[in-house]
Amino acid sequence: MALxxxxxxxxxxxxxxxxxxxxxxxxLRYKAExxxxxxxxxxxxxxxxxxxNYMEPALYHSVPDVVGDSLALxxxxxxxxxxxxxxxxVRFMAETAKILNPDKTVLLPAKEAGCSLAASIxxxxxxxxxxxxxxxxxxxxxxTYADVKAECDICxxxxxxxxxxxxxxxxxxIFLPDEYLAANIADETDKKVIFPTLETIGxxxxxxxxxxIGWHGRCEVHEQFTVQDIENVRAQFPDVFVLAHPECSxxxxxxxxxxxxxxxxxxxxxxSENSRFLLMTECSMGxxxxxxxxxxxxxxxxxxxxxxxxQITLEDTLNALQNNERIIEVPEDIRxxxxxxxxxxxxxx
Ligand code: 13P
Ligand code: SF4
Numbered sequence: 001m002a003l004x005x006x007x008x009x010x011x012x013x014x015x016x017x018x019x020x021x022x023x024x025x026x027x028l029r030y031k032a033e034x035x036x037x038x039x040x041x042x043x044x045x046x047x048x049x050x051x052x053n054y055m056e057p058a059l060y061h062s063v064p065d066v067v068g069d070s071l072a073l074x075x076x077x078x079x080x081x082x083x084x085x086x087x088x089x090v091r092f093m094a095e096t097a098k099i100l101n102p103d104k105t106v107l108l109p110a111k112e113a114g115c116s117l118a119a120s121i122x123x124x125x126x127x128x129x130x131x132x133x134x135x136x137x138x139x140x141x142x143x144t145y146a147d148v149k150a151e152c153d154i155c156x157x158x159x160x161x162x163x164x165x166x167x168x169x170x171x172x173x174i175f176l177p178d179e180y181l182a183a184n185i186a187d188e189t190d191k192k193v194i195f196p197t198l199e200t201i202g203x204x205x206x207x208x209x210x211x212x213i214g215w216h217g218r219c220e221v222h223e224q225f226t227v228q229d230i231e232n233v234r235a236q237f238p239d240v241f242v243l244a245h246p247e248c249s250x251x252x253x254x255x256x257x258x259x260x261x262x263x264x265x266x267x268x269x270x271x272s273e274n275s276r277f278l279l280m281t282e283c284s285m286g287x288x289x290x291x292x293x294x295x296x297x298x299x300x301x302x303x304x305x306x307x308x309x310x311q312i313t314l315e316d317t318l319n320a321l322q323n324n325e326r327i328i329e330v331p332e333d334i335r336x337x338x339x340x341x342x343x344x345x346x347x348x349x
């Protein structure tokens with residue numbers, strides 16, 4: 001969260017108090033200068049910075065006004081009066097903020113910052129599925145681009161996917177594009193999931209009760225975690241509490257003690273009586289939790305960073321604010337339809 005400091009020295013001190021032992025001092029001194037400049041210009045411009053839980057520790061703990069998971073950040077984007085909105089996250093998140101705020105400037109401090117899930121499906125893929133399964137409600141994970149959201153009935157995030165799925169009075173739903181999230185939500189909501197293949201696309205079999213129709217998208221970070229990873233850590237640390245993001249495989253989720261969105265994982269660690277944790281998610285988050293909960297130990301299994309989230313730096317955040325760079329735009333016809341899917345999701349509490 002944004003610092004209270006008003007001078008460079010105070011900025012460094014506040015960062016050092018929180019991040020000592022997590023970020024080397026020489027790096028902190030350099031980053032404190034960037035943070036000081038960012039917070040100054042943010043105030044001058046009346047901007048808000050939204051930061052996803054995967055931001056690197058020095059950024060996460062110093063410049064965002066709000067940090068959170070996709071759901072919390074979407075809600076904040078929907079209600080903020082500030083302009084511009086700087087999104088320290090990935091492109092689909094910044095696009096979501098733009099869809100909800102057409103008259104504001106939304107800045108993404110990175111050239112690309114994509115997402116393997118968002119890249120796994122196109123609007124045409126969704127149109128083909130709708131043709132194959134007419135009348136079946138389509139839920140799309142928020143990790144998709146605006147044109148895909150525009151083809152769907154409602155969005156969901158890892159924080160509300162089961163609730164959204166259960167909000168439909170329909171035996172069959174289409175749930176896109178994360179095959180692991182679909183399988184995990186199917187388990188949770190007592191459905192079974194199938195995947196349309198090249199043979200079944202365009203060759204519908206009416207009357208079949210598929211219950212949940214998925215897509216073969218995967219998160220390139222979470223698909224790397226294995227049950228063996230968990231077993232190895234449990235063998236060495238029998239007291240460890242394991243948390244897995246629902247983008248992990250159903251086997252990994254089943255072998256864990258808890259599964260939920262990034263913010264829910266943070267809350268569970270904060271509130272837990274356990275002292276040792278293994279996080280099956282992007283590894284910056286472990287450092288961010290440690291900075292806030294020095295008494296909790298994270299097992300350092302982590303060498304997996306999201307190459308897209310990782311593109312967001314303090315340097316580019318400053319550049320975004322100074323030069324109004326990278327402005328996110330969404331064509332108006334797509335924006336209006338995508339907003340319907342987001343609004344429906346935000347109505348579900
Ligand atoms: P959350 O909504 O749980 O923060 O997840 C977003 C994401 O991209 C996880 O990889
Ligand atoms: Fe996308 Fe996975 Fe990165 Fe999240 S961690 S932004 S789902 S690639």
